[in-house]
Amino acid sequence: MISQNEAQLLDVEEFEDIIKEDLTDAVDHGIVVSNLAYLLSQELGMDEEFCYDMAIAGMLHDIGKLKLSKYLYGRRKDSLRIEEMKYVRMHSTYSYDILKEKDFNEKILEAIYHHHENYDGSGYPDNLKGSSIPWGARILRTCDVFAALISSRPYRRAFDINMAMELMIDEVKNFDMEIFLAFQRVIHSEAFEKVKNFTMNANKKALDKSIVNYYNQL
Ligand SMILES: [Fe+2]
Numbered sequence: 001m002i003s004q005n006e007a008q009l010l011d012v013e014e015f016e017d018i019i020k021e022d023l024t025d026a027v028d029h030g031i032v033v034s035n036l037a038y039l040l041s042q043e044l045g046m047d048e049e050f051c052y053d054m055a056i057a058g059m060l061h062d063i064g065k066l067k068l069s070k071y072l073y074g075r076r077k078d079s080l081r082i083e084e085m086k087y088v089r090m091h092s093t094y095s096y097d098i099l100k101e102k103d104f105n106e107k108i109l110e111a112i113y114h115h116h117e118n119y120d121g122s123g124y125p126d127n128l129k130g131s132s133i134p135w136g137a138r139i140l141r142t143c144d145v146f147a148a149l150i151s152s153r154p155y156r157r158a159f160d161i162n163m164a165m166e167l168m169i170d171e172v173k174n175f176d177m178e179i180f181l182a183f184q185r186v187i188h189s190e191a192f193e194k195v196k197n198f199t200m201n202a203n204k205k206a207l208d209k210s211i212v213n214y215y216n217q218l
Contacts, residue, residue, distance in 0.1 A: 034058035036143035064094025111136030118174040138176040152206040
């Protein structure tokens with residue numbers, strides 16, 4: 001566990017900034033995954049109701065991360081890296097718990113709960129493998145990884161579309177091949193342009209902000 005001392009590394013103002021930053025990133029990421037999951041479901045021939053469910057699941061899949069904000073206190077001091085922390089692995093369960101209370105349907109809930117399962121069984125929370133992973137979770141997994149790769153993160157710049165696809169091909173064992181091939185078609189479709197533009201704008205804003213932060217520190 002994180003000690004009280006570590007949890008007080010940042011003052012209130014800095015903490016508020018981090019929360020704001022996290023929320024903006026979370027909303028932007030949700031919008032991208034939501035749109036991709038909708039388009040991918042359509043490409044896979046799913047009915048409108050399923051596509052809509054996946055759009056909702058895409059928007060809300062990481063909502064449990066908000067519960068982890070209290071573990072982010074040390075981030076700017078480089079003492080903790082959220083991606084390396086085991087608590088992160090709890091977020092899909094937290095997302096499920098939060099949304100179950102709100103009566104979201106089972107398709108949405110199971111897709112969210114399992115959205116970090118890998119096709120080869122190396123994911124979490126249940127190490128499910130292949131077809132035992134709910135179909136919706138396999139769709140989310142593919143969209144989520146791609147959306148993360150093409151977005152700027154506090155610790156790295158965004159990858160371009162081709163590089164993101166190459167990185168995913170290197171790790172293709174994580175994905176359902178039928179879904180992955182359909183996803184490649186989505187990326188080359190006209191409908192994807194809108195998602196791409198949204199992501200580029202979000203990345204540009206993040207870059208502008210980091211330049212402002214850099215000059216503020218001089
Ligand atoms: Fe996630």
